[in-house]
Amino acid sequence: MPRFPHFVPHGVIPATLLALHDDASIDERGTRRHVRAVAATAGLSAITVNGHASEVHACTPEEQQRILDLTLEEIGDHLPVISGVWADGSANAAAIARQAAAQGASALLVFPSQVFAMGGQLRPEMAIAHFATIADATDLPLIVFAYAERSTLSYPLDTLVRMAEAVSSIRAIKDWSNDPMLHERQIRTLQGLSRPVNVLTTHSAWLMASLTLGCNGLLSGSGSIIPDLQVALWQAVQAGDLTRARTINDRIYPLAQAFYAAPALDMHNRMKECLVMLGRMDRAVVRPPLVQIGDAERERLRAALDAAGIGADGALGRAA
Numbered sequence: 001m002p003r004f005p006h007f008v009p010h011g012v013i014p015a016t017l018l019a020l021h022d023d024a025s026i027d028e029r030g031t032r033r034h035v036r037a038v039a040a041t042a043g044l045s046a047i048t049v050n051g052h053a054s055e056v057h058a059c060t061p062e063e064q065q066r067i068l069d070l071t072l073e074e075i076g077d078h079l080p081v082i083s084g085v086w087a088d089g090s091a092n093a094a095a096i097a098r099q100a101a102a103q104g105a106s107a108l109l110v111f112p113s114q115v116f117a118m119g120g121q122l123r124p125e126m127a128i129a130h131f132a133t134i135a136d137a138t139d140l141p142l143i144v145f146a147y148a149e150r151s152t153l154s155y156p157l158d159t160l161v162r163m164a165e166a167v168s169s170i171r172a173i174k175d176w177s178n179d180p181m182l183h184e185r186q187i188r189t190l191q192g193l194s195r196p197v198n199v200l201t202t203h204s205a206w207l208m209a210s211l212t213l214g215c216n217g218l219l220s221g222s223g224s225i226i227p228d229l230q231v232a233l234w235q236a237v238q239a240g241d242l243t244r245a246r247t248i249n250d251r252i253y254p255l256a257q258a259f260y261a262a263p264a265l266d267m268h269n270r271m272k273e274c275l276v277m278l279g280r281m282d283r284a285v286v287r288p289p290l291v292q293i294g295d296a297e298r299e300r301l302r303a304a305l306d307a308a309g310i311g312a313d314g315a316l317g318r319a320a
Contacts, residue, residue: 002140003072004080007106009143009172010198010216011045012231013082014038014223015053017272018067020285026063030282032074037280038224039075043231045217047075048109050084050100053221053268056111057086058287065099072104080106082143082219088113090130094137101138109143109174109219110134112153121152124159131167141171143200143219146186148178157186164190164197172198174219180206184213191216205260208249211237222259225271225278226252226310254307258300269293274301278310 016038019030039047049071050056050064059067068083075081083105087093090113097108112120113130120126131142146160147153154177155163164170173190177183183203190197191214198216201207207218211234223230229252236245255274259267269290275281277298284292305311 002080002101002106003076003104004106007046007080007141008198009046009082009107009141009200009219011218012043012223012227012234013046013048013200013217013219014041014044014227014230015048015051015219015221016071017221017224017268017275017281018054018059019281020283020287022283022285024285024287026066027282028066028070031067032070034224034275034281035071035074038227039079041227041231043235044079044227046080046082046106047071048082048084048219050086051109051221053224053271054084055268055287055290056084058290061096061099064096065103068100068103068105076104082107082109084108085110085134087111088115090133093130094133097134097140098137101140105140107141107143107171108134108138109145111145112147112155114153117152121154121156121159124156124162127155127159128163128166131163131170135167135169139169142167142169144170144173146173146175146177148176149182150178157182157189160186160190160197161193164193164195168195170197172200172217174200174202175215176202178203180209180213183210187214205256207252207256208233208237208245212242212245221268221271222255225274226255226308229308251308254304255310258304265290266293266297270297270301273298274305277302277305 019027083100200217200219201210201215203210204220233248272284
């Protein structure tokens with residue numbers, strides 16, 4: 001049973017990272033420490049695990065269950081926990097969803113099936129059937145991970161609307177469109193439905209601009225480093241205080257530039273390196289095919305942390 005049965009995905013939702021030992025096995029103590037530190041930030045709405053940030057692509061189903069369990073043990077009475085659903089087959093996705101619900105997750109972040117890469121945009125009924133199968137397995141709120149069109153795993157806006165109308169448990173999308181015009185259109189359309197679907201931005205490279213368009217929240221891996229700055233920015237935008245929002249964004253900017261530089265696949269590797277630099281994680285080990293970054297990039301990350309005013313004192317971003 002979900003511990004927060006009335007939870008609707010909204011607000012500031014960090015996606016946490018996964019601490020690993022040198023042999024790439026899960027460092028449970030380190031992961032618990034990381035989850036506790038992020039969740040202690042005032043103003044969060046939830047925490048996400050088993051996402052891109054925690055290398056779900058390289059975790060077995062049993063490891064994913066364990067990651068959810070240890071997260072719930074640490075913070076499950078304090079915050080809703082959202083768990084990712086990464087599977088290509090609809091029945092497999094439904095099984096993962098059913099298991100996460102039984103463990104106590106409060107919502108599910110559903111990744112697109114890789115099958116959709118071969119022309120899924122032309123068969124919207126496939127996406128609808130996929131989500132309907134998952135919804136039949138659990139009543140938990142579903143978050144649709146909406147990829148950019150260039151990925152070939154995206155859902156056209158018309159398809160997203162049809163999905164929302166057909167599957168009532170779809171309550172939000174994680175918008176990764178990377179297109180400001182489409183992003184705004186999705187916000188206005190989906191949040192304006194008779195049964196609104198919240199748009200959670202994951203455009204962390206241009207977060208302030210995205211939030212000012214009217215998103216009802218954000219779901220971001222960089223929240224594992226700067227959750228308090230993200231909360232402060234969210235609150236400033238919600239209050240219409242753009243002067244304060246710009247001040248906070250000035251601190252976020254150097255980190256966004258460093259985290260989201262090409263290649264994008266290194267974004268969470270860079271975040272792990274920052275956690276190590278800040279004394280919040282012991283190692284920046286990642287699982288193949290990911291590889292650790294080099295010394296030159298580490299120096300750029302150190303400079304970005306300095307520019308953002310975040311020091312290795314165990315504290316988080318401490319929005320002023």
